[in-house]
Amino acid sequence: MSALNISSPLVSASWLAEHLSAPNLIVLDATWFLPGSERDAQKEWREKRIPGARFFDFDNQIALPSAPFPHMLPEPAHFSREVEALGISDESQIVVYDSQGVFSAPRVWWMFRTMGHDQVAVLDGGLPAWEAEGNVVEQGEPSAFDMGKFDACYQAQWVIDGDSLLQHLNTPDVQVLDARAAARFYGTQPEPRQGVRSGHMPSAKSLPFGQLLKDGHFLPAEQLQHRFDAVSDADQRLIFSCGSGVTACILALAAELAGRKQLTVYDGSWTEWGATYKYPVV
Structure with a gap:
């Protein structure tokens, strides 16, 4: 089979089944559970996964060491080293589930x-969509694979820290969108992490990530576009926040599917903002 080229940030289970044996395709299991769930994502990956899938641990292994907040983005050299150990190279086509x-x-x-x-x-x-179409799964220890050669090229526009975000809060060409549940956004439900204040950033708008999904799938692009048009202008830079920087990325991907271009994730998200008293909370 010829080398693969991924042309969309979202692929279907049928597409993946058709291309699973492509020589440059690497499938990653990025399952992560909220703290307190008592589920072990890596253990479940060993018990059931898409054939050939490698486990991507962004919570501990591929994260900034000793960071004060959960699963912060690592330095480019750290990221390169870890993904090379997963067999990923610059030429790899990657599908994450x-x-x-x-x-x-x-x-x-x-x-x-x-x-x-x-x-x-x-x-x-x-994985539910993969299984629903009757595709096979595997279990046990994965097969051996060769080291990759990956050179990270950091794209600063995709990420922002708290101090930089503070300077953008009242900028007309920027809109902050919060992926948390509305009750957490409005402060009527307490935050799950101790020491984190309830509420939201001044001028932020609520867009719970569940409003962009149906039955575990993204809404069609046209519906996603309507969702973003309701809370932002088409030419605004969108900055996404959530509890700890995970579901904010659902908003980022949905915005790309909707045709938006200036997309940034606040990596520390509410875990950092709500616990840092120099940052204002409404």
Whole structure:
């Protein structure tokens, strides 16, 4: 089979089944569970995965060491070293999925985009969609694979820190969109992490990530466009936030599918903002 070229940031289970044996395709399981779930994503990957899928641990292994906030984006050299150990090279075509449909996989899509790798897509519907179409799964330890050669090329426009975001809060050409549930956004439901204030950033708007999905799949592009048009102008830079920088990436991917161009994720998200008292909260 000839080398593959990924032309969309979202692929279907049928597309992946057709191209699974492409020589430059690498499938990544990026399943992650919220703290307190008592589920072990890596253990579940060993028990059931798309054939050949490698586990991408953005919570501990491919994250900034000793960061004060969860799963912060690592330095480019760290990222390159870790993905090379997964057999990923600059020429690799990457499909990322998770076991919950669409939840944590967009985080890894965003990480690769931030590191300058555009040939990456998310599996729409994730592992449930793969199984629903009757495709096989495998279990046990993965087969051996060769080391990759990956050179990260950091794209600063994809990520922002708290101090920089503070300077943009009241800028007309920027709109902050918060992916948390509306009750958390408005402060009527307490935050799950201790020491984190309730509420939202001044001038931010609520766009819960679940409004962009149906049955574990993204809404059609036209409907996504309507969702973003309702909360932002077409030419605004969109900055996405959530609880800890995971579901914000669902918004980022949905915005790209909707045709938006200036997309940025606040990596520390509310875990950082709500716990840092110099940052204002409404």
